[in-house]
Amino acid sequence: xxxxxxxxxxxxxxxxxxxxxxxxxxxxxxxxxxxxxxxxxxxxxxxxxxxxxxxxxxxxxxxxxxxxxxxxxxxxxxxxxxxxxxxxxxxxxxxxxxxxxxxxxxxxxxxxxxxxxxxxxxxxxxxxxxxxxxxxxxxxxxxxxxxxxxxxxxxxxxxxxxxxxxxxxxxxxxxxxxxxxxxxxxxxxxxxxxxxxxxxxxxxxxxxxxxxxxxxxxxxxxxxxxxxxxxxxxxxxxxxxxxxxxxxxxxxxxxxxxxxxxxxxxxxxxxxxxxxxxx
Numbered sequence: 068x069x070x071x072x073x074x075x076x077x078x079x080x081x082x083x084x085x086x087x088x089x090x091x092x093x094x095x096x097x098x099x100x101x102x103x104x105x106x107x108x109x110x111x112x113x114x115x116x117x118x119x120x121x122x123x124x125x126x127x128x129x130x131x132x133x134x135x136x137x138x139x140x141x142x143x144x145x146x147x148x149x150x151x152x153x154x155x156x157x158x159x160x161x162x163x164x165x166x167x168x169x170x171x172x173x174x175x176x177x178x179x180x181x182x183x184x185x186x187x188x189x190x191x192x193x194x195x196x197x198x199x200x201x202x203x204x205x206x207x208x209x210x211x212x213x214x215x216x217x218x219x220x221x222x223x224x225x226x227x228x229x230x231x232x233x234x235x236x237x238x239x240x241x242x243x244x245x246x247x248x249x250x251x252x253x254x255x256x257x258x259x260x261x262x263x264x265x266x267x268x269x270x271x272x273x274x275x276x277x278x279x280x281x282x283x284x285x286x287x288x289x290x291x292x293x294x295x296x297x298x299x300x301x302x303x304x305x306x307x308x309x310x311x312x313x314x315x316x317x318x319x320x321x322x323x324x325x326x327x328x329x330x331x332x333x334x335x336x337x338x339x340x341x342x343x344x345x346x
Contacts (some may be wrong), residue, residue: 073321080158082316085165085309087136092302095129098122099200106199119201126200127225130297132174134232134272136167138281150321180224183215197288200298204279218284221308226281240266244331264308321337 068089068144076082080297104114114122181203190211196205203221247258250326275293310316 070316070320072321074314076319083160083163084136084167085316088133088309089306091129091133091136092288092305095126096135096299096302098126098129103199105301114201119206120182120186123201123203123206124178125184126180126298127203128174130174131172131177131225131228134229134276135173136170154253157323168207177224177228183222187219188212188214188256197286198291198294200294202294204284204290207284207287214284221284224279226277229273229276229280233269233277236269236273237266259295260312264312266310268301268305271304272297 068086071082071086073112077086091117099122102114109284184207185203188207189212190209191211194209196208198205203225205220207218207221244258247255250258275296278293279290310320
């Protein structure tokens with residue numbers, strides 16, 4: 068985020084979205100990973116009711132916001148290779164801001180609906196779940212009432228939304244790749260390289276997500292492993308893939324942080340030297 072904000076890359080839609088992706092991944096993983104690390108270090112793994120609902124709301128809203136903003140990535144990442152002349156006109160800053168605002172509002176509405184379903188359920192025990200964070204399905208298992216209808220609503224909400232976004236992403240990549248076939252070999256190779264890394268991240272994020280949310284409201288021991296992919300592993304790989312496979316991003320990192328280190332070195336040299344008196 069600092070490297071993009073302190074360089075000219077912030078004016079390009081692709082890197083503007085990459086900065087937003089970095090922020091959303093940071094916030095999203097912060098709702099899960101610190102508590103997970105704390106539970107691994109402590110013998111007593113507990114959380115308050117308020118903390119449970121807070122984690123549920125923040126995790127689902129940030130996750131949905133991050134997922135709904137993913138459909139803008141094929142356009143911002145591969146249109147420069149396919150159509151450099153119309154790229155800046157089609158993907159203006161106003162449209163990028165509108166896409167991010169729409170994803171945030173959509174994530175909030177998605178999370179608020181699930182939060183209302185969970186907060187009004189009666190909980191009378193047991194008070195243990197086989198998971199490392201409070202998700203909707205493990206929470207429904209603790210309710211002392213019939214939750215089958217709520218489970219179907221969760222499938223319609225989370226499962227359907229994830230499926231639609233995943234399908235739209237795949238269709239977008241297919242359409243853009245079919246379009247770049249008529250362009251030069253250099254632009255074609257650049258689009259293929261970008262597409263392969265993006266599809267890798269998309270599959271790692273959405274495949275485990277869909278495995279959990281498009282089935283009936285049941286919890287399996289394997290859910291913890293699959294949830295690790297879209298809560299920890301995929302957000303971590305996002306920045307590695309988008310950074311290490313991008314020459315412009317690597318040059319911006321070297322330029323920004325190189326100037327920061329040089330300025331720190333100059334300030335250290337400006338300090339007066341202190342000498343100990345000789346005996």
